[in-house]
């Protein structure tokens with residue numbers, strides 16, 4: 001069996017914030033998204049996406065995750081203390097909010 005080793009590119013976005021729940025200042029969170037160059041990662045016209053394009057998209061994805069988080073920034077301790085349902089509700093509020101201008 002042939003194994004393929006696809007080149008992966010990581011996009012990162014970092015955010016410093018004050019927790020909205022416990023008001024602890026100077027919390028930080030880093031968001032990482034990895035996209036790969038591979039034969040199935042294609043443009044609408046069927047061409048395989050180039051490395052530079054994949055890098056941009058990984059970076060855009062990390063920023064999107066950060067923007068979603070920024071809707072209601074909670075520190076890790078507060079998020080960890082949530083029940084499954086509360087966590088689900090928090091994720092839903094973040095994903096339905098309009099992106100900050």
Ligand SMILES: [Zn+2]
Nearest residue numbers: 019022075078
């Ligand atoms: Zn907190």
